[in-house]
Amino acid sequence: MMTVNRDFPDSSPFELRQPSDQRIPFVFNSPHSGRFYPPTFILQSQLDAHTIRRSEDCFVDQLFASAVMLGAPLMLAHFPRAYLDVNREPYELDPKMFLEPLPSFANGHSARVAGGLGTIPRLVGEGQEIYAQKFHISEALGRIDSIYKPYHLMLGNVLATTCARFGYGVLVDCHSMPASIRFPESGMRPDFIIGDRFGTSCAPELASAAIQLLREMGYVVAHNKPYAGGYITEHYGRPLKHMHALQIEVNRGLYLNENTYEKKPGFEQLQRDIGLFLADLVSLPDFYFLDTPLAAE
Template sequence: MNLTEPYTYEAGTIPLLLSIPHAGTRLTPAVEDGLSDAARPLGDTDWHIPRLYDFARALGAHILIGTYSRMVIDLNRPADDQPLYTTATTGLYPETLFDGTPVFKPGATPDKAERRRYLDEIWHPYHRKLQDCLSEIKARHEYALLLDAHSIASVIPRLFDGTLPDLNFGTNDGLSCAPSLSETLAEFCRQQPFTHVINGRFKGGYITRAYGQPHARQHAVQLELAQCNYMSERQPFDYLPERAGQLQQALRSLVSALLTWGQQPR
């Protein structure tokens, strides 16, 4: 039986693609049956990111959202599962949660054939659509902007010390976008009330690194949000509109800054 609907996609009109790979909660039977009690709440999900960025629809952004949980397969890791960070991280098929707790009960990990299906029927379709969309944007606008949208709990000792900054931008140490776009991000950050860092603990995952090709007029930025600014970090992970409002305003300003940068002659 084929795995269905690995993503949802809404076509847009502006030269910006919003990629949301980790908001999905769909599970395959093999993964659902094998999850440990700690993993069953899907706490490592990028909760509510589509809702947080809902304003982008009215602006005309292209929106690509993964539907399967990262517990099935991680769309922001390379297909060969090579590690992206030298510090603690998770792989293409996560075996541990961010805090180091096992994802699966002993002996209940999906087998290699099952996981190969996930690669073929979830990972590859998402990435084909992502590249097709970027190609279409470039054909229409002569350049493309990719914003890869993520979030994470603000405190995870296994991954980083202390509390994560509110806004964590990654540009693969400046390689995934033009230098002038990096300068635009820095100026945006200086104008915000939120704490921020560029290329700190999160420099950009596979999507940012693979599709950020400024020489080909494809510019990619990852933004990892500290979840404390818009939701409860405890189960059931409720969205908190009274907190989210200010963050949404900042995200709207970010998209505006990216589009303004794109319209400048160069």
């Protein structure tokens, strides 16, 4: 049971959409597509309601909605990434943001904190400061206790249940990236980036199959650069224990006007293509995921 959060008094900050029967060992997760910005949060911010959405993975939950029809659970956030980022360690906190010193258990020195993108982000988009002034550390710890921890508890439970039922599990972490992303060598824009933490978070056959399937559909696909996967991919991906995690980044330029946050005419076609891609991905043979010895206890 989730703790009630004062910023979400009338609805859950996140949800798990379940098929009537989970038929496949896949779980999909959209942690950054939340579109509800609590009024109390907006009052804390110096950004307007438009600019504060710069880090949002707009409509990614809708792009991957067909996962449920295929027989897989889909977990998604309603809270925005600018408010709380569950794709971080629990306590990656920026000491410059708070009135009091960080607690001893916090990680205030990670690269993500230095970039303004900790568990409680300091920045959105291209470096816009979210908050007008410092605030109490208790506010950050409250968001972590009431939303972050229950989110990961639910995600961890559904993954454990999946592994117990099927003998292995596959987590697909779904994200979007700005249209400005380019290959440094050629200047080409990747349509998708597949991340597997440089081969450590899943069976190599899974990442290779995902890349090949998308390329066969005519998309430009990169592997691990510049996005190899965040905390979720790293934390849950344990291929030696038959738990695989893969990150998928979709270029927003394919489906979104990034100035107005409105869907482009190509949204529905991309949604259909992703549905076809997922249908093929979840049909991969079991030996892709089970032909790896269990890690020594």
